[in-house]
Amino acid sequence: MPQRFMDKTISIVGLGYIGLPSAAAFAARGVKVIGVDVNQTTVDIINQGKIHIVEPELDMVVHAAVTEGYLRATTIPEPADAFLIAVPTPFREGHEPDLSFIKAASKSIAPVLKRGDLIILESTSPVGATEQMAAWLAEERPDLSFPQDRGEDSDIRVAHCPERVLPGHVLRELVENDRVIGGLTAKCSDAAVALYKIFVQGECIVTDARTAEMCKLTENASRDVAIAFANELSLICDKHRIDVWELIKLANRHPRVNILQPGPGVGGHCIAVDPWFIVHSSPEESRLIRTARLVNDSKPHWVEEKVHAAVAAAADKFGRSRGKIKIACMGLSFKPDIDDLRESPALEITLRLAERYPEQICVVEPNIDALPTELAKRGALLLTQAEALSIADVVVMLVDHKPFKERAPALRDGALLIDTRGIWK
Numbered sequence: 362m363p364q365r366f367m368d369k370t371i372s373i374v375g376l377g378y379i380g381l382p383s384a385a386a387f388a389a390r391g392v393k394v395i396g397v398d399v400n401q402t403t404v405d406i407i408n409q410g411k412i413h414i415v416e417p418e419l420d421m422v423v424h425a426a427v428t429e430g431y432l433r434a435t436t437i438p439e440p441a442d443a444f445l446i447a448v449p450t451p452f453r454e455g456h457e458p459d460l461s462f463i464k465a466a467s468k469s470i471a472p473v474l475k476r477g478d479l480i481i482l483e484s485t486s487p488v489g490a491t492e493q494m495a496a497w498l499a500e501e502r503p504d505l506s507f508p509q510d511r512g513e514d515s516d517i518r519v520a521h522c523p524e525r526v527l528p529g530h531v532l533r534e535l536v537e538n539d540r541v542i543g544g545l546t547a548k549c550s551d552a553a554v555a556l557y558k559i560f561v562q563g564e565c566i567v568t569d570a571r572t573a574e575m576c577k578l579t580e581n582a583s584r585d586v587a588i589a590f591a592n593e594l595s596l597i598c599d600k601h602r603i604d605v606w607e608l609i610k611l612a613n614r615h616p617r618v619n620i621l622q623p624g625p626g627v628g629g630h631c632i633a634v635d636p637w638f639i640v641h642s643s644p645e646e647s648r649l650i651r652t653a654r655l656v657n658d659s660k661p662h663w664v665e666e667k668v669h670a671a672v673a674a675a676a677d678k679f680g681r682s683r684g685k686i687k688i689a690c691m692g693l694s695f696k697p698d699i700d701d702l703r704e705s706p707a708l709e710i711t712l713r714l715a716e717r718y719p720e721q722i723c724v725v726e727p728n729i730d731a732l733p734t735e736l737a738k739r740g741a742l743l744l745t746q747a748e749a750l751s752i753a754d755v756v757v758m759l760v761d762h763k764p765f766k767e768r769a770p771a772l773r774d775g776a777l778l779i780d781t782r783g784i785w786k
C-alpha cells in the first residue's frame with residue numbers, strides 16, 4: 362500500500378451515493394477521513410455510524426469506520442491533505458450543466474487549504490469543469506499558487522477522477538474498477554494516483570483533465586445510445602409483430618453484435634443526464650447522442666399509450682367501463698433489485714396511470730415498504746404479487762426484479778399483459 366497519504370487526512374466533500382462509499386473505503390484502510398456535507402441530518406446520521414442511502418454492505422463499513430474513529434462527518438470543512446469533491450452536477454433549463462454545487466464546495470474548502478494539498482473533482486462534469494474549479498479556488502486564495510498559473514511548481518495540486526461505480530455494486534466496483542485520472546499537470550496526476558492506490562486494486566490510468574471529463578460522459582452516452590437502439594428496435598418489432606427479445610438473442614449470436622435490452626425508458630441520475638453535457642457543449646456535432654436521449658425519453662409515453670389501449674380492450678372484453686378496470690404495475694425502481702426510485706421511468710409511468718385511473722392501480726414493488734405519497738394520494742395500493750395478480754385486468758411489467766423473473770405467474774383469466782422487459786411475455 363502506498364505510504365504517501367497513509368498518515369495524512371483525507372476530506373470528502375459531499376457524502377452522497379459516491380462520497381460516502383469513498384469515505385468508507387479510505388477509512389476502512391486505516392486512513393483518517395473527514396466527511397463534509399451541507400446537510401446537518403446527513404452528518405448526524407453518519408456520526409451515529411449509520412447511513413442515509415441504500416447500498417449493500419455500506420452500513421457495516423460506515424459503522425466500523427465511525428466506531429473505530431477513522432471517519433467523522435461535519436458541516437464545516439477542516440484542514441486536510443487531500444480533498445475529494447463528490448457533489449451533484451445536475452442540469453438547468455435547456456440542459457445547461459449546473460456547476461453551482463462544485464462552486465459552493467470549492468469556496469467552502471478554500472479557507473482551509475494549505476501548501477501541498479491535493480484537490481480532486483470526482484463529480485461527473487462537463488469538459489473544462491476542473492479548470493473552472495481550479496480558477497474558483499485561485500480566486501479565493503491569491504496567497505497560494507495553482508497549476509494553471511505555476512504548472513508543476515504550484516502549491517496546490519488539482520485533478521479530475523470521475524467515479525464510474527454501478528449503484529448496487531458500489532463497494533466492490535470502487536475497489537476493482539480501473540480509474541481514469543486527469544491531473545492539471547503530471548505531478549497532480551501522480552498525487553491523485555497515490556491517493557487512489559490506497560484502496561483501488563484496478564489500474565489507475567493517467568490522462569489530462571479534459572480527457573478524463575469527456576471519458577466519463579462518453580461512457581454513459583455510449584450506454585445511452587446502445588439502450589436507445591434496443592428501445593427503437595422494440596417499437597419497430599411491435600409494429601411488425603416480432604418478439605424483440607427473441608430477435609435480439611438471435612442477432613447477438615453474431616460474434617460482433619451485442620445489443621442491449623429494451624425497457625420502459627432510461628432512469629437514474631447518470632445515463633439520462635450526462636449525455637446532455639456533451640450535447641450542450643457541441644449541439645451541432647452531437648446529433649446521434651441527442652437523438653438517443655430523445656428516443657429513450659419518449660419510451661415511457663409509448664408504454665402509457667399501450668396501457669390505455671389495453672384498458673380499452675379489457676373494458677370491451679369484460680363488458681365493464683374503463684373506470685372499473687384494475688391495473689397492476691410491476692416494479693417502480695429505476696432498475697432491478699434496488700429501492701432507488703429516482704428518475705425512474707417505471708414510477709413516471711405508474712404516476713401518470715394513477716392520474717388517469719385513480720383508485721384503479723395496484724403496485725408490486727418488493728424493495729419498498731410504502732408507496733410514494735403522490736401515488737398513495739391517487740388511491741394506488743402496494744400489494745404482494747399474488748394479491749395484485751388475483752385482481753388485475755391489465756398487468757404492466759416495468760422492472761425485471763429477481764422475484765418477478767423467477768417464474769412467470771399465471772394471470773387472471775383474460776387479463777392483458779404489457780411486458781416492457783420481456784420476462785413474462
Ligand code: SAJ
Pocket residue numbers: 485524525526527528580581584588621622623624625626627628629630631632695696697
Ligand atoms: N437499461 C435498459 N436496458 C439495458 C441496460 C439498462 O433499459 O440493457 C436501463 C436501466 O433499466 C436503467 C438505466 O438504463 O433505467 C440505467 O441503468 P444502468 O444499470 O445502465 O446504469 P446506472 O445509471 O445504474 O449506472 C451508470 C453506469 N454507467 C455505465 O454502465 C456506462 C455506472 O458505471 C456509472 O458509474 C453510473 O451510471 C454513474 O454514476 O454515472
